[in-house]
Amino acid sequence: MSEQELREGLRSAVEDEPPMRVDLDEIVSMAERLVRRRRALVAVGVGTAAVTLAAVTVPVVLGIARGEPAELTVAAPPAATSTQPTGSVEQLTQRGKDMQSYLTTRFPAMVPGVTQIDVRPFGGEAEGQIFAGQKYLSGTVRYVMHGTKTGVIVEIHAADDPAKVSKDCPGCDVRIQPDQSTVVLETLQSADMIIAKHFRRDGSVVTVNTYGHDPAGEPAPGSAAKLTLDQLVSLATDPELHL
Amino acid sequence: MRKSDEERFRAFAGDQAKALRRCAYLFCGDWHLAEDLTQTTLIKIYRAWPTVQKTDSMQNYARKVLLNAWLDEKRRPWRRTELRVAAPPDFADAGADPELAQARSWAKDMTHRALLELPPRQRAALVLRYFDDLSVAETAAVLGCSEGTVKSQTARGLETLRLVVDNLTAGRPARRVVS
Numbered sequence: 001m002s003e004q005e006l007r008e009g010l011r012s013a014v015e016d017e018p019p020m021r022v023d024l025d026e027i028v029s030m031a032e033r034l035v036r037r038r039r040a041l042v043a044v045g046v047g048t049a050a051v052t053l054a055a056v057t058v059p060v061v062l063g064i065a066r067g068e069p070a071e072l073t074v075a076a077p078p079a080a081t082s083t084q085p086t087g088s089v090e091q092l093t094q095r096g097k098d099m100q101s102y103l104t105t106r107f108p109a110m111v112p113g114v115t116q117i118d119v120r121p122f123g124g125e126a127e128g129q130i131f132a133g134q135k136y137l138s139g140t141v142r143y144v145m146h147g148t149k150t151g152v153i154v155e156i157h158a159a160d161d162p163a164k165v166s167k168d169c170p171g172c173d174v175r176i177q178p179d180q181s182t183v184v185l186e187t188l189q190s191a192d193m194i195i196a197k198h199f200r201r202d203g204s205v206v207t208v209n210t211y212g213h214d215p216a217g218e219p220a221p222g223s224a225a226k227l228t229l230d231q232l233v234s235l236a237t238d239p240e241l242h243l
Numbered sequence: 244m245r246k247s248d249e250e251r252f253r254a255f256a257g258d259q260a261k262a263l264r265r266c267a268y269l270f271c272g273d274w275h276l277a278e279d280l281t282q283t284t285l286i287k288i289y290r291a292w293p294t295v296q297k298t299d300s301m302q303n304y305a306r307k308v309l310l311n312a313w314l315d316e317k318r319r320p321w322r323r324t325e326l327r328v329a330a331p332p333d334f335a336d337a338g339a340d341p342e343l344a345q346a347r348s349w350a351k352d353m354t355h356r357a358l359l360e361l362p363p364r365q366r367a368a369l370v371l372r373y374f375d376d377l378s379v380a381e382t383a384a385v386l387g388c389s390e391g392t393v394k395s396q397t398a399r400g401l402e403t404l405r406l407v408v409d410n411l412t413a414g415r416p417a418r419r420v421v422s
């Protein structure tokens with residue numbers, strides 16, 4: 001097949017396309033809803049923090065707390081809330097760089113026997129690309145194990161990321177961690193992959209996917225290239241991986 | 244979003260929606276999924292519109308978002324939708340004429356069937372190079388890889404495509420690859 005035949009074949013493959021049903025009004029209203037929901041979640045987080053701060057500081061200022069005012073301690077910072085306003089593009093970019101640097105040293109120590117480790121920049125819709133208001137970071141660690149080129153995909157989702165990672169996973173291996181957070185391990189034989197999902201106590205979720213082949217394209221099945229379950233759990237629960 | 248920005252987005256989306264859906268179809272081989280991917284892509288672009296407008300090529304940015312939406316869909320099985328009807332709808336397609344179907348070009352069926360046998364990145368490289376007519380540099384920017392990788396992916400993709408087409412033409416099973 002020549003390049004010209006391929007061009008013609010691709011053109012003719014889309015000739016009998018069905019009518020377009022994408023409705024621009026619907027897309028705009030759906031996107032607006034998502035934007036509003038994100039703002040509302042951030043507002044709730046900020047509001048909760050403000051109320052918590054006020055609840056601690058007002059009694060101190062008015063001197064109505066028990067004991068002598070002089071003995072009162074300084075108001076504690078607000079407790080963790082159910083939502084965490086995600087940082088700016090600059091902050092997320094910096095966080096991505098920190099995690100990229102961390103994984104460059106941590107990954108080979110955690111997974112012995114791997115070679116050609118290449119920790120790619122964290123991003124969002126595309127590698128190294130972060131957009132305003134993004135609620136997650138995604139990065140890939142490429143490596144070679146037992147002669148197979150493969151990689152793991154690490155994603156960190158904020159508690160208020162609208163793209164919720166599902167905890168429901170019938171038949172999956174569930175491991176409760178010492179801090180009572182949960183790791184769900186899902187093995188997909190057909191896709192030759194294992195997914196670890198760490199549902200953290202602050203509401204954020206870290207997912208790590210490992211493959212028996214190259215997820216970027218080269219077909220080379222061989223489950224020996226996958227991380228072990230313990231290595232996956234260790235990576236997903238690593239406290240250094242956060243937004 | 245300001246009214247003027249929204250109007251610009253609507254104009255952009257109106258211009259690009261069809262091209263994006265065709266590209267998505269060649270990626271995934273399913274018009275319904277292609278439409279969903281197009282919608283997801285446009286929603287993501289809308290939410291990042293102030294940034295998108297500053298990019299050198301909004302079309303290539305859209306292709307990049309589309310490609311990632313598709314790869315994302317492939318590697319996140321828990322997000323896939325289920326068939327929510329008791330039984331698959333089964334009814335006659337009045338527009339399907341066996342004679343017309345017979346007359347469809349060889350290249351059309353064969354190329355697309357063979358294309359779907361390729362691994363995702365090779366498939367994307369071929370679609371971007373030979374359907375969207377992007378240069379090697381532009382394809383590298385969309386795929387997020389080096390120009391050398393694009394060249395090797397394209398060469399390997401063409402080679403595999405030839406092999407699969409030969410097999411299908413000879414009535415042999417296509418070279419099934421893991422994707």
